[in-house]
Amino acid sequence: MTVTDLVPYDDALAAYDPVMGLEVHVELGTKTKMFCGCSTELGADANSQTCPTCLGLPGSLPVVNAVGVESAVKIGLALHCEIAEWCRFARKNYFYPDMPKNFQTSQYDEPIAFDGYLDVQLEDGEVFRVEIERAHMEEDTGKSTHVGGATGRIHGASHSLLDYNRAGIPLIEIVTKPIEGAGERAPEVAKAYVAELRELIKALGVSEARMEMGQMRCDVNLSLRPKGRQEFGTRSETKNVNSLRSVERAARFEIQRHAAVLSSGGTIVQETRHFHEEDGSTTAGRIKDNAEDYRYFPEPDLVPVAPPREWVEELRSTLPELPRVRRNRLREEWGVSEHDMQSILNAGAIGPIVATIEAGADAAAARKWWMGELARNANETGRPLEGLPITPAQVARVAELVKGGDLNDKLARQVIEGVLAGEGDPDTVVEKRGLKVVSDEGALTTAVEEAIAGNPAIADKIRGGKVAAAGALVGAVMKATRGQADAARVKELILAQLGVEG
């Protein structure tokens, strides 16, 4: 499958109507695993956080983590779902070496939460309702490293090494109903949905939902049907799409690919596909044939979960302000447009901005730095904003220095660059790099006089009324002061020296 086979996006949408289904797995931030007391702390030595239960040793048994259930109910409530009065875990049977018991303890036809929705706001402010089919509890698998292949990929590997520290970490799988009617905006809806869900999960405090760390993973199911048709087409399932941008790209790519296959008279194969970050393409994985028979049955080692109604109501009453509500409040407080707010959300900047404001900065400054310099850096280095080595307090300090006239924007950028480079906190960077605005009028006046003397022709032009020419002299002064002067003040001084009204 090469990119040249794709149908142009607009052509695809002219002929077909996309239907999407999104399955998101969220790793909960519990202290212990779903069915055993092993720690979930990241970064531990291989196989140091395992026990008979999560290794699937003979004789071991699971016991449900109460916080896992509570988190599932909270997520369900926040998604406006009904909470089951009685539900069971089920075993999903299939063999895979990263799964210690060769069945996943999951839920099947009795999910703990079902029939909800999540309203997502698109960049232009339009609100799109995504219906939620279900949210259920399950467990993660271990991690395999493939050895001997050229690229560390499974293909061509001679053997694999397994670390079961991740096996058994609680997951909540959230499945949407088929998303219809999004049309050309389907990829945007997909991205906005995942972004909104991530915000929601974080607001609930049940997970940090960091996609880049695999704490939140999305499978994109997509099918096309000819415009005007009711029945769904055959779908493909693009697995483990691990960033917001990728969710959008994967949906877009699959729309174009499906359209190419369908319009050339071909048929879509029901299969899983893998997304490639490098070029935004997907390639075929496993074909989902009938051999896939998970033989679900109620997990006999666990008793049913029957969340008492009073408890559910108690949890409902303690739900935090939901992200979209909060965002609308913040939007008004910050005085930004819907569109800007959406960009802030997509950049993952709401948290950092709020924290920066809490650390003393004003809203405009906090927004400016996180959405400007820092967003750029995050983009270039492929890190999330919250993963940058700078704290909201440090950003607030930079804003404070600017406000007090100690830094101008250009210097402030250098300070931020220094902090990101690990040179210390803002004051240290200012100190070490000597980055103070030159506010000594005497020194500035000397620099201005030198600039006028060195550029007599330009000075004459200015005297003759061409005030715009002052820019060149300002540049010269800034160069002489290594940028540490306040450009506006320099211009004032030049005009004053030359006796021209600004």
Added chain:
Amino acid sequence: MPGITREEVAHLARLARLELKAEELEHFAGQLDDILGAVARVSEVAGQDVPPTSHPLPMTNVMRADEVRPSLTPEQALSGAPAQEQQRFKVPQILGED
């Protein structure tokens, strides 16, 4: 009740990861047929209105506090491993995915 075929046994053996020999397929097909023939009547007697019992005792909501308990040491965890490398379980190449 349709008889269980050799092919069906082969399919089930694949699902159950059993590399059955040809004569075993034959042998089991016959035996499974007998057994299924004998047990199939459960479906005739069990009516729609009877709820299934998955757990013998009516218990619900058995949970544990989210508190860390000691894990095994990696040495203990790997003590039964047929092969290991870099403190990990070493397994033959994995097919199927990717």
Added chain:
Amino acid sequence: MSDSIIKLTAAETAAKIASGELTAVEVTEAHLARIEAVDEKVHAFLHVDREGALAQARAVDAKRAAGEKLGPLAGVPLALKDIFTTEGIPTTVGSKILEGWIPPYDATVTKRLKDADVVILGKTNMDEFAMGSSTENSAYGPTGNPWDLTRIPGGSGGGSSAALAAFEAPLAIGTDTGGSIRQPAAVTGTVGVKPTYGGVSRYGMVAFSSSLDQGGPCARTVLDAALLHEAIAGHDPLDSTSIDAPVPPVVEAARNGSVAGMRVGVVKQFRGEGYQAGVVQRFDESVELLRKLGATVVELDCPSFDLALSAYYLIAPSECSSNLARFDAMRYGLRVGDDGTRSAEEVTAITREEGFGDEVKRRVILGTYALSSGYYDAYYGSAQKVRTLITRDFERAFEEVDVIVSPTTPTTAFPIGERADDPMAMYLADLCTIPTNLAGNAAMSLPCGLAPEDGLPVGLQIIAPAMKDDRLYKVGAAVEAAFVEQWGHPLLEEAPSL
């Protein structure tokens, strides 16, 4: 001397150790010597932990010397079914697939035995993964019935029952999924109890069929079984299906055996075709005895019991097909065919083919079938509905009676090899025991005499409602006392010497 030690009951042994008449080391050595002498013939043990047992015995003696109070079974030797994990001691579940596996953890039952200062002599033989009624399905060869070594000792816990009957240990632990404690007890003339499901922790007990499996005590007397029951039972937070309630007062009941004023049920479905005449005769005499002892006997009709065997042979294989999936050659146990060219998938399939015996494969395939899409409702789903019907039959019955009695098994011990390739015939051995597993209530088997036609032991089964395990002991102790008085000695005295 040593012969007199091995014939003692557990209660007597503990008392003699507590009083200083015997040391735990002497007792342990006597049993190790007995094992040495007879186990080559009986083959009750898969692994004898001589050093561990002696160390444990020495610890008990040291405790006593230090003036510490000893528990009611301190220093008493025990044979542990090889289905419970034992840290540092091999655990095979009678399967080649786990040959050489040394668990890094103790089952809760193992831990409680150690805490009670019981001396674990070793691990006993069993049908592979507890699937069978004869112990012929062990990957390590069959166990002989001490009454006649050419006959089966019952199964799956044939090693445990044979160890008791051969005086290799006064106590043993078994597990009962469809009768694997009671049927071996019946055919070896010993006592075996399947406690209420959830009464004894399943943590560390290698799962065969999770919703049916239950560990329990095996002994030569009802009181000994009660003492062991009390030592291993009780809530375990590591087992979600463990009952969080006090253990029924089993020891007290065993010390105060009585059936006076009790209503005893006889279920009409537990007799008829396939029941050996001598078994029926001994059972009828037992019912007569109960009447004489003051019980009222009530005839009961439990129509769904006729479907119990069918439901069982769908539910147990279904759960086992999933429980046994973990034996995949990746993390522990046997690995076959890893030649550097084969995939993990192939190595798993080859290993399972080599590592599992016929009966295990048969049930795994049957269970895979019963759970697969398109068949689930007709098979697994219907079987679970039958389970509900059986539970309702029991509920109705227990409105009328305090306990139900039946033969434990339709026939006495059959010859080794007789039913080996006839699964359906083999499955009939559990006809009377299975309903209890499906409903989750408690049951006991105890000897009620020898069948006249073959001189082999016959078992009487007593069934009680869930969490009324004490009733088994109350009735069992009364019946036992009456029979011993009638016979003039315990039944095992009539067993041939080995």
